[in-house]
Amino acid sequence: MGISKCDGCFSSINETQFWDRVMSFNNYSPDSTDNKLINALGKVRNVQQAVNFGNISEEDAGYLLTEHGELTEHLINNKKLSPKLEHDMIEINQLMKMLPSTNGTTLYRGVRNSVDRRFTDMLVNDFHKNSNILFKTSSYLSFSESPFIAKNYVIDSEGKMTKDGLLFVIEKSTDVPRAISFYSPNPSEAEVLYPLGKYFKLTNATYLQLSKGSIWRVQISEVEDINQYDNAMIFDFWGKPIRFLGGLL
Numbered sequence: 001m002g003i004s005k006c007d008g009c010f011s012s013i014n015e016t017q018f019w020d021r022v023m024s025f026n027n028y029s030p031d032s033t034d035n036k037l038i039n040a041l042g043k044v045r046n047v048q049q050a051v052n053f054g055n056i057s058e059e060d061a062g063y064l065l066t067e068h069g070e071l072t073e074h075l076i077n078n079k080k081l082s083p084k085l086e087h088d089m090i091e092i093n094q095l096m097k098m099l100p101s102t103n104g105t106t107l108y109r110g111v112r113n114s115v116d117r118r119f120t121d122m123l124v125n126d127f128h129k130n131s132n133i134l135f136k137t138s139s140y141l142s143f144s145e146s147p148f149i150a151k152n153y154v155i156d157s158e159g160k161m162t163k164d165g166l167l168f169v170i171e172k173s174t175d176v177p178r179a180i181s182f183y184s185p186n187p188s189e190a191e192v193l194y195p196l197g198k199y200f201k202l203t204n205a206t207y208l209q210l211s212k213g214s215i216w217r218v219q220i221s222e223v224e225d226i227n228q229y230d231n232a233m234i235f236d237f238w239g240k241p242i243r244f245l246g247g248l249l
Contacts, residue, residue, distance in 0.1 A: 015217070016208055019167070022147045023155065023212045053095060062183035064092050065193065068140060075139040075196065076236070092140065093195065099178035102192050107143040107170040107177065110153030111238060112162040119239025120164065123205050123216055132232035133202035135168075135220060136242055137194050143170065143177065145190040154215060161213025166239065169219050170200070176222060199223040199234075 053061050071085050071092075081089065122128060144150055154165035177194050181187045200220040208217050223229070234243040 015206065016210065019147075019208050019215075019217065020210050020212075022151050023161065023210055025148050025151065053098060056091065056095065058183070061095055062185075064088060065095060065180045066184050066191075068092060072139040096178045096193065096195060099180060101175040102145060102173050102177050102179050103175040105145055105173050105192075107145060107173050107192055108147045108150035109141075109143045109168040109237065110150035110165065111168070112154050112156075112165040114238050115164040115166055116235075116239035116241070117164075118241065119235055120166075120216065123207070123218075128202055128205055132229050134223065134226075134229055134232045134234045135200040135202070135237055136234050137196055137198045138236050138242070139196065141194040141198075141237060143168070143192045143194065145179075145192060149189045155212070159212065161210065161215055163213070165215045166237075167208075167215055167217045168237065169217060170221065171219065172221075174222050199226050199229075201229070201232075 056064075068088065071081070071088055073079070074081055074085060122133075150167060154162055154167060156162050173192075176198060177192045180191050180193050181189065184191050199222075201223050202218060203221050204219040206217045206219075208215050233241065235241055
């Protein structure tokens with residue numbers, strides 16, 4: 001199981017208190033109260049045995065699943081893929097089908113830097129409350145089963161909240177995302193990978209005013225039937241608009 005706000009010591013606190021606790025977490029001292037709390041909450045998911053990937057070695061599988069930065073850059077920027085990158089994409093898609101899902105788990109993603117101001121302005125103006133807002137994975141997208149990992153992506157080097165950060169939360173994932181921590185060089189990150197072309201609906205957005213700064217917590221859920229959202233606005237996970245109105249991309 002991933003670490004969620006409903007587990008252990010966090011079961012009786014509200015959203016603001018929960019994220020204040022997470023953002024104040026000191027992950028540099030093994031003997032700290034925070035690390036003891038994490039141990040009490042339980043260990044993050046890990047695959048106990050390697051999956052048999054056929055002709056692909058465990059080492060190559062790990063590299064494909066965790067070191068696909070060049071492929072991701074090309075996909076996000078709609079660049080033409082080289083034959084090698086096309087081959088990598090086919091292999092990653094095949095590998096993901098063999099990995100265990102994280103069905104029912106709460107997932108977290110923190111985003112800082114390059115968040116589109118148009119999206120945060122829309123949240124400030126409550127536009128999302130009366131409109132369908134969707135997000136689309138334009139590349140392979142990582143989440144974590146631990147909120148303590150997501151917080152590392154919205155805290156700066158001085159331990160303060162970045163001004164333009166976003167916290168994405170999926171309260172209950174389906175069988176689409178795949179756990180890849182067993183093949184990651186940092187298995188403690190409890191990394192989960194989503195495939196290309198997956199859509200999510202914004203279900204709630206809360207502006208959290210925390211001791212280390214303020215941030216938008218964006219709750220989303222996976223979308224099964226995209227055809228029912230013909231008039232929805234679509235963004236990527238940095239708040240950049242993919243479509244305001246019109247046909248699906």
